Amino acid sequence: MQRKMKVNGTVFLLFITIAMFALMYIAGMIIFADKGFAKPQMFLNLFISNAGLLVIACGLTLVMITGGIDISVGSVVALVCMVSADLMENKGFSAVQALLVALLIGIAFGVVQGYLVSYLEIQPFIVTLAGMFFGRGMTAIISTEMISIKNETFLAWANAKIYLPFGYTNKHGMLVKSYIYPTVVVAVLIVIMVAVLLKFTKFGRSLYAIGGNQQSAIMMGLNVKNAKMRAYVLDGFLAGLGGFLFCLNSCAGFVEQAKGLEMDAISAAVIGGTLLSGGVGTVVGTMFGVLIKGTIASLITTQGTLSSWWVRIALSALLCFFIVLQAIIGSTSKKNAKTGEIHKFTKRKKAA
Amino acid sequence: MAQQSKTSKWNQIRHAKLFMPIVCLLIVLLLNVIQTPDFFKISMNNGVLYGYLVDIINRGSELVILAVGMTLVTAVSGGQDISVGAVMAVAAAICCQILSGGAVSTNTLAAPIIVAALAGILAAGLCGAFNGFLVAKLNIQPMVATLILFTAGRGIAQLVTKGQITYVRVGSYKVLGGYIGSCPIPTPVFVAILTVIVMQLILKKTALGLYLESVGINGSASRLVGLNSTMLKIIAYIICGLLAGLAGIVASSRIYSADANNIGLNLEMDAILAVALGGNNLGGGKFNLMGSIIGAYTIQALTTSLYAMSVSADQLPVYKAIVVIAIVVLQSPVFQSRISKVTQRKAVGNAA
Numbered sequence: 001m002q003r004k005m006k007v008n009g010t011v012f013l014l015f016i017t018i019a020m021f022a023l024m025y026i027a028g029m030i031i032f033a034d035k036g037f038a039k040p041q042m043f044l045n046l047f048i049s050n051a052g053l054l055v056i057a058c059g060l061t062l063v064m065i066t067g068g069i070d071i072s073v074g075s076v077v078a079l080v081c082m083v084s085a086d087l088m089e090n091k092g093f094s095a096v097q098a099l100l101v102a103l104l105i106g107i108a109f110g111v112v113q114g115y116l117v118s119y120l121e122i123q124p125f126i127v128t129l130a131g132m133f134f135g136r137g138m139t140a141i142i143s144t145e146m147i148s149i150k151n152e153t154f155l156a157w158a159n160a161k162i163y164l165p166f167g168y169t170n171k172h173g174m175l176v177k178s179y180i181y182p183t184v185v186v187a188v189l190i191v192i193m194v195a196v197l198l199k200f201t202k203f204g205r206s207l208y209a210i211g212g213n214q215q216s217a218i219m220m221g222l223n224v225k226n227a228k229m230r231a232y233v234l235d236g237f238l239a240g241l242g243g244f245l246f247c248l249n250s251c252a253g254f255v256e257q258a259k260g261l262e263m264d265a266i267s268a269a270v271i272g273g274t275l276l277s278g279g280v281g282t283v284v285g286t287m288f289g290v291l292i293k294g295t296i297a298s299l300i301t302t303q304g305t306l307s308s309w310w311v312r313i314a315l316s317a318l319l320c321f322f323i324v325l326q327a328i329i330g331s332t333s334k335k336n337a338k339t340g341e342i343h344k345f346t347k348r349k350k351a352a
Numbered sequence: 353m354a355q356q357s358k359t360s361k362w363n364q365i366r367h368a369k370l371f372m373p374i375v376c377l378l379i380v381l382l383l384n385v386i387q388t389p390d391f392f393k394i395s396m397n398n399g400v401l402y403g404y405l406v407d408i409i410n411r412g413s414e415l416v417i418l419a420v421g422m423t424l425v426t427a428v429s430g431g432q433d434i435s436v437g438a439v440m441a442v443a444a445a446i447c448c449q450i451l452s453g454g455a456v457s458t459n460t461l462a463a464p465i466i467v468a469a470l471a472g473i474l475a476a477g478l479c480g481a482f483n484g485f486l487v488a489k490l491n492i493q494p495m496v497a498t499l500i501l502f503t504a505g506r507g508i509a510q511l512v513t514k515g516q517i518t519y520v521r522v523g524s525y526k527v528l529g530g531y532i533g534s535c536p537i538p539t540p541v542f543v544a545i546l547t548v549i550v551m552q553l554i555l556k557k558t559a560l561g562l563y564l565e566s567v568g569i570n571g572s573a574s575r576l577v578g579l580n581s582t583m584l585k586i587i588a589y590i591i592c593g594l595l596a597g598l599a600g601i602v603a604s605s606r607i608y609s610a611d612a613n614n615i616g617l618n619l620e621m622d623a624i625l626a627v628a629l630g631g632n633n634l635g636g637g638k639f640n641l642m643g644s645i646i647g648a649y650t651i652q653a654l655t656t657s658l659y660a661m662s663v664s665a666d667q668l669p670v671y672k673a674i675v676v677i678a679i680v681v682l683q684s685p686v687f688q689s690r691i692s693k694v695t696q697r698k699a700v701g702n703a704a
Contacts, residue, residue, distance in 0.1 A: 069495075069496065071499070116677070116680075116681065119686070120681060120684045120686050120687055121684060121685070121686050122680045122681065122684050123431075123634065123635070123680075125431070125432075125493070125495040125496075126432075126624070126634060126676070126680050127677070127680070129434065129495075129621065129624070129676075130621075130673040130674075130676040130677050130680075131673070132673075133618065133621050133669035133670070133672060133673040133676075134669065134670055134673035134674070136666075136669055137666065137667050137668065137669035137670030137671075137673065138670055140664065140666030140667045141667045141670060144664065144666055255666055260503045263499060263502075263503040266496075266499065276492065276493060276496050277493075307510075307511075307515060309506075309507035309510050309511065309515075310507075312503055312504060312507045313504050313507045313508065313511070316500050316501075316503055316504035316507075317504075319500060320486075320500050323486070323490070323492055323496070323497075323500075324490060327490035327491060327492060331491075
């Protein structure tokens, strides 16, 4: 009975998310039809501008499924961008080396935070809050000035357009093909890989078990500490990779970069149906969460007169709405479970 | 025999509640004396007290006010309110906007200062109530719940000030962050002391302090005893919000303007640090207000001395993050049990 309720609840949340995305997008298409909202390129742009966020949100989903959280990702992105920019522009590193360093930074954050959270059992929030300040401060130590990247290989990566076999016909009757950047391919691949990891591997299933009930996971014989640690390392790796994708998009490193990105990533995961208490969540839902964030952003920029901080306020409001929804669904399913137990108990008593 | 009594006395001192915080403060002060020999020198300059110590006590006022609120929230809910910095910005924005009557800069007050200040503090209290509602009623982890205002808060503050810095160039508004008449001691010090005295009276003369501890130690047991734990949590968050508002107004009076982006920036970290340094368990339960206050001054001494060593404001968080991690690792039960195992082994080895 309880299980059925829980599944219903999560499917329901995912359904709301997808419906909300469709509704928003269609509304945008109708209101801003003259500004090109209906073109397929507009939809692809959602992926292009949010490729980094998508990868980061996938990592965060892993951690949140175990019942933890990581609010250091925004700072990791800033640090990765700054280090990559600094290495390529001032230290003469190649783009490939910069990418490797970026991934190493991410993994280092993951290892340290993962160790503190899983082996020393410190609250993930405190650990990653410190990580957040550490990353942002390190960025400032490297340089307080903005460094823009002029490395040729890097710019070639950033500007390599991949044309797709469809598009729209312009005024002159020519077919303008839609395009994506390599970052989108990477991001989509990551989504698929993490989805497979969660669904079909022992490691993925154990993450759900840990998030659902850590005590029973231990009793089942799972190596909880090790699995949690690996989740954080993977999350750190994805934050590093996402940071590099972010860098490909912005082609610069500066201190204020990606400020509040952790909020975007967390809200994307929560909107996508990941429970803050752990145990429930899918990356497909997270992807829709990211798309909703992108849609809000492009709706507000297309509208033109609203200022950019409305994006964050709208997103916070949406996050708040989904958190409340989760709490309500959670409490009803708990209540049902409780009444069910009482029911059984009274029945047994009667039988006796 | 004499030695034994000596060691037991030493142990008594070592295990006193305020031992750790005071030692930390002394270490920081000692380092400063080595760095700058005239650290403790206090001189009169233009009729006001002047010196490093005065600066620390003056600048630490907002932090002390925040730390008091943070201590209560930590005690009752076992989590921290990370929105206090943003709430400070909201309070300052509302206060200055009312004073300027909507203009960007003003030389005459559009409303009495007391009304504007109260409005700002009340708005901050509202933010606290919102946080408290999410935490107590909906059972959301405190840091996730306050994350909403952490990111949205500055956006709201910017909406209030219309994205600009509102200046209130009126002498009487500068009193709160400056000096009263010809009094040589800065006003924020009085505000901080008054806040501490009022809160201490409320906590000690009523049962509120005891109730908060009891809810923090075991929420469901307290509820069974007859305490309204939901309401107590909300009250703690409201107090935290109100105090953040007061701190925000002091901070804005210092610079006679409302800078939505910079007022209270990174202060949430400092406040959490102060609570942890004060020997309070970040997991909730018993609390020690005096410890937090000493912790707050320690942090401010650290900040001031780092500034004196020409560390820029952007880089400060790195050092604070390291201190936070060090404290939480020392506080972690797993770490403590490991240490005690090692010392026990040593003792056994010695005995053999």
